[in-house]
Amino acid sequence: SILIHRGVTHLDVIFARMLLEFTATTVALCAIYGALFIAGLAEPIHDFKLVVAGWLLHAWLSVGVGMCIAAGTESSETVERFIAPLQYLTVPLSPIFYMVSWLPYQAQQYAFWNPLAHPYELIRGGVFGPNAQPMYYPSVTFYTGLVLISCGLIAVHIVGKRIHEK
Numbered sequence: 001s002i003l004i005h006r007g008v009t010h011l012d013v014i015f016a017r018m019l020l021e022f023t024a025t026t027v028a029l030c031a032i033y034g035a036l037f038i039a040g041l042a043e044p045i046h047d048f049k050l051v052v053a054g055w056l057l058h059a060w061l062s063v064g065v066g067m068c069i070a071a072g073t074e075s076s077e078t079v080e081r082f083i084a085p086l087q088y089l090t091v092p093l094s095p096i097f098y099m100v101s102w103l104p105y106q107a108q109q110y111a112f113w114n115p116l117a118h119p120y121e122l123i124r125g126g127v128f129g130p131n132a133q134p135m136y137y138p139s140v141t142f143y144t145g146l147v148l149i150s151c152g153l154i155a156v157h158i159v160g161k162r163i164h165e166k
Helices: 012-039 046-076 079-091 105-111 117-131 138-165
Strands: none
Touching: 012 046, 046 079, 046 117, 046 138, 105 138, 117 138
């Protein structure tokens, strides 16, 4: 495997994979949006900075989640078996299906604690403009991502040492 080389660490492999995934999804997004725009099926982006901020914020959160999942699945087969069901359970909570402004006031207060809501709202605000009535607090997602990345770095380091011992 690539880890035989002394200069390559577990974090190198994880970050390379995450960079590859981010680049691939960004290219796919641009290609699909570009094709739709050329075909006249998509409007011009209202605020490009909001779209980029939402996209990068979502990537930030995904890096943290990805590192925690990588460490968890490497250390326990039970964790590995629960990842797919957990992904399916998060789909209904995903703000891809709703906007925070559509929810009643009480539900909005809970939705603001969902770190996934804010990147989606930023992207909607950038694509559709103020008519979409986006409601976002990016700091929730930023700090959640920061905690997840910190925990992920520690967990990957611990799991990496255990792998080298084998």
